Amino acid sequence: EVQLVESGGGLVQPGRSLRLSCAASGFTFDDFAMHWVRQVPGKGLEWVSHISWNSRGIDYADSVKGRFTVSRDNAENSLYLQMNSLKPEDTALYYCAKESTVTRFGAWYLDLWGRGTLVTVSS
Amino acid sequence: DIQMTQSPSSLSASVGDRVTITCRASQSISTYVNWYQQKLGKVPKVLISPSSTLQTEVPSRFSASGSGTDFTLTISSLQLEDFATYYCQQSYSAPYTFGQGTKLEIK
Numbered sequence: 130e131v132q133l134v135e136s137g138g139g140l141v142q143p144g145r146s147l148r149l150s151c152a153a154s155g156f157t158f159d160d161f162a163m164h165w166v167r168q169v170p171g172k173g174l175e176w177v178s179h180i181s182w183n184s185r186g187i188d189y190a191d192s193v194k195g196r197f198t199v200s201r202d203n204a205e206n207s208l209y210l211q212m213n214s215l216k217p218e219d220t221a222l223y224y225c226a227k228e229s230t231v232t233r234f235g236a237w238y239l240d241l242w243g244r245g246t247l248v249t250v251s252s
Numbered sequence: 253d254i255q256m257t258q259s260p261s262s263l264s265a266s267v268g269d270r271v272t273i274t275c276r277a278s279q280s281i282s283t284y285v286n287w288y289q290q291k292l293g294k295v296p297k298v299l300i301s302p303s304s305t306l307q308t309e310v311p312s313r314f315s316a317s318g319s320g321t322d323f324t325l326t327i328s329s330l331q332l333e334d335f336a337t338y339y340c341q342q343s344y345s346a347p348y349t350f351g352q353g354t355k356l357e358i359k
Binding site: 164166173174175176179188189190191224229232234235236237238239240242243244245 | 253295297339341348
């Protein structure tokens with residue numbers, strides 16, 4: 130079955146760290162770039178991070194730059210998000226999402242999403 | 253960074269209505285816009301990808317247009333299952349920002 134399953138969320142105090150994982154199955158993981166997207170319950174989507182298939186291309190939203198680190202292990206079909214110096218405003222449901230095949234014009238979209246893992250930052 | 257301004261933020265409509273949602277980019281992004289639908293309690297689903305390409309199994313009542321900075325998503329005849337929240341996203345350059353969302357509600 131083609132799916133993404135996130136884990137690692139939970140309740141954490143401000144200033145602490147958390148590492149999210151995303152296990153991929155049913156497709157050739159190392160053929161595709163991956164993204165993290167978050168959503169405060171009841172609010173909109175916020176793009177967080179992107180990592181290319183070979184980890185050479187990495188991008189972050191300004192809101193997490195310098196605090197979050199995305200990585201992947203293609204041998205383990207896994208994506209990670211290391212979140213440091215967490216703030217209450219990082220509280221959200223974190224989705225991992227697969228990027229589609231990129232067209233010759235460089236176009237792509239997010240074609241597979243996990244169900245998310247909830248991160249709550251509170252004292 | 254490219255900002256995506258989506259409007260309206262909410263919209264009440266009836267079954268059979270034609271509705272249009274707009275998204276404006278803060279700079280030109282060619283046709284690099286994706287449109288997603290998110291139903292309550294579900295994960296987002298892509299409807300339309302760059303160059304207004306309708307995804308497989310998405311009903312033909314959905315269409316999109318635009319290039320440069322102004323984009324629209326149109327639903328030609330609303331069905332009950334279309335009541336959801338819709339998001340645009342630019343895939344032109346990182347950070348790959350989303351619009352704020354448009355919640356489509358039943359009138």
